[in-house]
Amino acid sequence: MSTRSPKQALDAAVEAGRWSPSVHNTQPWTFAVSGEEISLRADTARRLRAADAAGRELLISCGAALFTMRVAMRCEGYEPAVRILPDPDRPALLATIRPGEETQADEPTWVLGGEIERRRTHRAGFADVPVPEQLIDSLVSAAAAEGARLTPIRSAEAVGVLAALTQAAQTLQTQDQRFNLDIIRWARPPGSTRADGVPADAYPQEPAPTEPDFPQRHYSWRHGWGAQGTPAEAATGVVAVLTTRSDGREDWIAAGQALQHVLLHASAHGVSAAFHTQALEMDLLREFLRQELCSGEYPQMIMRLGVTFDDDKDVPRRPISDVLE
The missing domain is CATH 3.40.109.10 (NADH Oxidase)
Known part of the structure; x- marks a missing residue:
């Protein structure tokens, strides 16, 4: 079981979240920690004004950050408890995440966690090597x-x-x-x-x-x-x-x-x-x-x-x- 505190799990999740992919690397998110809960918010000032008027790509970017935080929290020994769009009166609040029950991350989760800072977006062609x-x-x-x-x-x-x-x-x-x-x-x-x-x-x-x-x-x-x-x-x-x-x-x-x-x-x-x-x-x-x-x-x-x-x-x-x- 986890030897990490909920506070350490929250810190790790926020640190991981900022490494997520986003359209044009806009990083259109902010995080707020209150007690033992992280609020994931959309930074609408970073929305693409012409290409993403509805905010679809912005929310996809923020969804990527949410998954990253879920992985990081599991690696810290806690099952993430997530609520999506928890408050209709606060449209910029996209999700909340907090440490739930203690858990032991499995090998696939550890593998995903190890790639959070290594993953890169590619902007060119690929080597002539088949993908299995x-x-x-x-x-x-x-x-x-x-x-x-x-x-x-x-x-x-x-x-x-x-x-x-x-x-x-x-x-x-x-x-x-x-x-x-x-x-x-x-x-x-x-x-x-x-x-x-x-x-x-x-x-x-x-x-x-x-x-x-x-x-x-x-x-x-x-x-x-x-x-x-x-x-x-x-x-x-x-x-x-x-x-x-x-x-x-x-x-x-x-x-x-x-x-x-x-x-x-x-x-x-x-x-x-x-x-x-x-x-x-x-x-x-x-x-x-x-x-x-x-x-x-x-x-x-x-x-x-x-x-x-x-x-x-x-x-x-x-x-x-x-x-x-």
């Missing part, structure tokens, strides 16, 4: 455990459609000043000391196209930033879509928890994810995907999974003093 089918199956199960569905896209034609829609959305967004301002706001120049956003060395200066091509965000935006020395060719990896049956705030939080479960499990097996949310940020394209490729379920994330060339770069994170109220 057994691992893909386990990632599908990880998403299902959190109430979402992860569907690997097996058909080359369907992969082509997803790539084409991503290309179309990327082209349209680069012509739209509102979307460009979202990118500019969260792109960090070389040498920046900011603790959020996407660093200039976190993506290739000249990305190698995949086949079919899934374009990345133009974080450098005419500045020529980016890491040099990237491969001339890159593999696409396994394309997958994360969906939910309905599309409310609770579903978005569930999608975030499922996403982080998938990412941590994949990271433990040397597999990273590259995200492509462009088409999901345009209502008509997202609805087309829902009807034509997702069997009526709501797409929450499009990703590619694969083995990376090099993903050991430091990731900026806001200090505890910024996120803990």
